[in-house]
Amino acid sequence: MLELHNIHKTFNKGTINEKPALCGVNLHLNPGDFVTIIGGNGAGKSTTLNAIAGVWPVDEGSIVIDGETITGYPEYKRARLLGRVFQDPMTGTAATMEIGENLALAARRGQKRGLRWGITKKERERYYEMLKVLDLGLEDRMTSKVGLLSGGQRQALTLLMASLQKPKLLLLDEHTAALDPKTAAKVLDLTNNIVTENNLTTMMVTHNMKDAIRMGNRLIMMHEGRIIYDVAGEEKKKLHVSDLLEKFEQASGGEFANDRMMLS
Amino acid sequence: MNLLALDPMRLFSALPGNIAQGIIWGIMAIGVYMTFRLLRFSDLSVDGSFATGGAVAVMLIVSGVPAPLAMLAAFGAGLLAGLVTGILHTVFGIPDILAGILTQIALYSINLRIMGGKANQPVSVDKYSLAVSLRNIPKALAVGAVLAVVLIVVLYWFFGTEKGSSIRATGCNPAMSMAQGININSTKVLTLALSNGLVGFAGALLAQYQGFADVNMGRGAIVIGLAAVIIGEVIGEALAGKHLNFFGRLLFVVVGGIIYYIVVGVVLWMKMPSNDLKLFTAIIVAVFLAVPYLRAKSQNSYAKAAKKGVK
Numbered sequence: 354m355l356e357l358h359n360i361h362k363t364f365n366k367g368t369i370n371e372k373p374a375l376c377g378v379n380l381h382l383n384p385g386d387f388v389t390i391i392g393g394n395g396a397g398k399s400t401t402l403n404a405i406a407g408v409w410p411v412d413e414g415s416i417v418i419d420g421e422t423i424t425g426y427p428e429y430k431r432a433r434l435l436g437r438v439f440q441d442p443m444t445g446t447a448a449t450m451e452i453g454e455n456l457a458l459a460a461r462r463g464q465k466r467g468l469r470w471g472i473t474k475k476e477r478e479r480y481y482e483m484l485k486v487l488d489l490g491l492e493d494r495m496t497s498k499v500g501l502l503s504g505g506q507r508q509a510l511t512l513l514m515a516s517l518q519k520p521k522l523l524l525l526d527e528h529t530a531a532l533d534p535k536t537a538a539k540v541l542d543l544t545n546n547i548v549t550e551n552n553l554t555t556m557m558v559t560h561n562m563k564d565a566i567r568m569g570n571r572l573i574m575m576h577e578g579r580i581i582y583d584v585a586g587e588e589k590k591k592l593h594v595s596d597l598l599e600k601f602e603q604a605s606g607g608e609f610a611n612d613r614m615m616l617s
Numbered sequence: 618m619n620l621l622a623l624d625p626m627r628l629f630s631a632l633p634g635n636i637a638q639g640i641i642w643g644i645m646a647i648g649v650y651m652t653f654r655l656l657r658f659s660d661l662s663v664d665g666s667f668a669t670g671g672a673v674a675v676m677l678i679v680s681g682v683p684a685p686l687a688m689l690a691a692f693g694a695g696l697l698a699g700l701v702t703g704i705l706h707t708v709f710g711i712p713d714i715l716a717g718i719l720t721q722i723a724l725y726s727i728n729l730r731i732m733g734g735k736a737n738q739p740v741s742v743d744k745y746s747l748a749v750s751l752r753n754i755p756k757a758l759a760v761g762a763v764l765a766v767v768l769i770v771v772l773y774w775f776f777g778t779e780k781g782s783s784i785r786a787t788g789c790n791p792a793m794s795m796a797q798g799i800n801i802n803s804t805k806v807l808t809l810a811l812s813n814g815l816v817g818f819a820g821a822l823l824a825q826y827q828g829f830a831d832v833n834m835g836r837g838a839i840v841i842g843l844a845a846v847i848i849g850e851v852i853g854e855a856l857a858g859k860h861l862n863f864f865g866r867l868l869f870v871v872v873g874g875i876i877y878y879i880v881v882g883v884v885l886w887m888k889m890p891s892n893d894l895k896l897f898t899a900i901i902v903a904v905f906l907a908v909p910y911l912r913a914k915s916q917n918s919y920a921k922a923a924k925k926g927v928k
Contacts, residue, residue, distance in 0.1 A: 427800075429794075429799055429800045429801070432795065432797060432798030432799075437796045444793060446790070447785070449785070450782075458797050458799075461779060466780050466799070467778070470777060471777055471779050471781060
């Protein structure tokens with residue numbers, strides 16, 4: 354479903370702030386794969402997701418989704434293949450627009466936007482049912498502005514938006530990091546439901562190693578712009594947080610994994 | 618100043634004219650609203666495109682083109698001006714305010730060329746059939762009101778469509794818009810073009826109303842447009858509160874323009890020198906921009922918190 358061939362990206366090339374962010378990332382995802390990605394700060398986790406989403410062009414390498422090479426596509430052209438949820442709950446939705454309007458925008462991802470109504474009555478009925486499933490009481494607030502929602506509600510809505518037009522690949526970039534533990538757990542449950550129900554190929558960046566082990570069928574660890582550990586199936590299920598910490602230590606040359614890792 | 622020496626009848630007799638002018642500037646302000654509020658783009662090209670609209674319309678009318686067609690051409694000319702600003706911004710990466718200023722300054726020369734090198738071109742209502750004229754204020758009021766309502770209805774519809782929604786999304790959250798597959802550069806260019814088209818159309822109306830096009834007729838148009846937008850918002854929100862929908866917002870932009878011109882009428886009636894009008898406009902806009910901010914701040918101030926803390 355996804356092929357990354359030798360992806361390279363260096364930020365601020367030729368300046369004193371030059372930073373190699375991705376140094377030859379290779380990855381192959383099968384349809385229905387749910388990969389969790391872990392690694393220290395600056396390891397290249399979010400950068401990999403941004404490379405796939407086309408936030409900027411890569412320096413080298415190629416990106417193929419479902420047989421289609423998208424390396425040369427700008428961000429908005431790739432959007433039809435991708436569903437995305439961001440770390441900041443503010444990023445994924447339009448705050449001054451209604452809940453229904455946000456969903457309607459997402460439902461038209463990858464389609465030509467013309468002079469038909471931005472949201473139809475039929476759609477509203479469909480969204481009502483979908484929001485009801487979330488069990489957040491949003492179905493009765495369809496005409497409320499999204500800016501009035503809490504961070505957790507906004508992430509739940511963004512997840513729904515990302516899956517509304519079934520994407521070839523769902524990109525979750527630390528989408529629960531800004532939420533309190535209880536809300537984060539709820540959003541993760543919802544994530545699992547949506548991914549399983551739609552059988553979505555998914556990449557989820559997380560700093561929580563327990564979540565990384567618990568969720569998905571495959572786990573990837575990144576370090577200094579490379580994938581240093583890739584585990585799937587039964588082997589992954591048997592992992593413990595201590596195994597991952599050990600890997601981290603090995604990778605970073607005996608240094609302790611950073612505090613955030615230790616705490617989680 | 619001796620207020621008793623002022624003649625109230627003169628104020629009342631000037632009122633319909635002020636309202637007619639207010640409607641025309643209100644139509645112009647809807648164009649400003651589209652960029653300033655919906656796209657969140659401070660577009661200063663309108664000072665140029667307003668005069669462009671006036672110049673194009675007058676030159677076409679005096680060469681025998683019917684007024685409605687000339688106004689359509691003025692709309693098209695404004696559209697092109699907005700296109701230039703949009704391309705400067707999206708293709709060449711020039712910041713919004715600067716892109717607008719560049720277009721505006723370039724249009725000054727272009728407007729002079731359109732008007733055959735003259736700074737002023739008259740169009741007499743006696744010789745040509747004009748859509749509006751200050752010589753027939755009831756007709757100007759009727760035509761202006763009908764045009765304003767039609768435009769508001771069309772824009773209300775347009776911003777409810779898929780295309781219009783994508784414009785609103787672009788203004789609200791560009792990152793989200795791109796993630797939803799919206800080409801934000803094209804929505805920006807489209808909005809700037811439509812906005813300036815509307816501004817050019819309003820310029821064509823004003824030129825006919827006053828009976829001439831002038832290369833300086835757009836000077837300060839952005840400030841008057843902002844005045845109308847902000848006065849309209851403050852009053853609309855005060856009157857309608859939460860019930861103020863998008864249709865109401867557009868309507869109140871025109872109302873803002875009318876109120877602005879009524880106030881200008883009062884000020885002129887009080888024999889304030891007309892040279893001071895721009896200063897006065899700037900002060901009005903500054904006050905209307907500052908009041909909501911200061912009011913929010915006073916309800917939420919450190920000094921207040923400190924006082925409460927002591928008790």
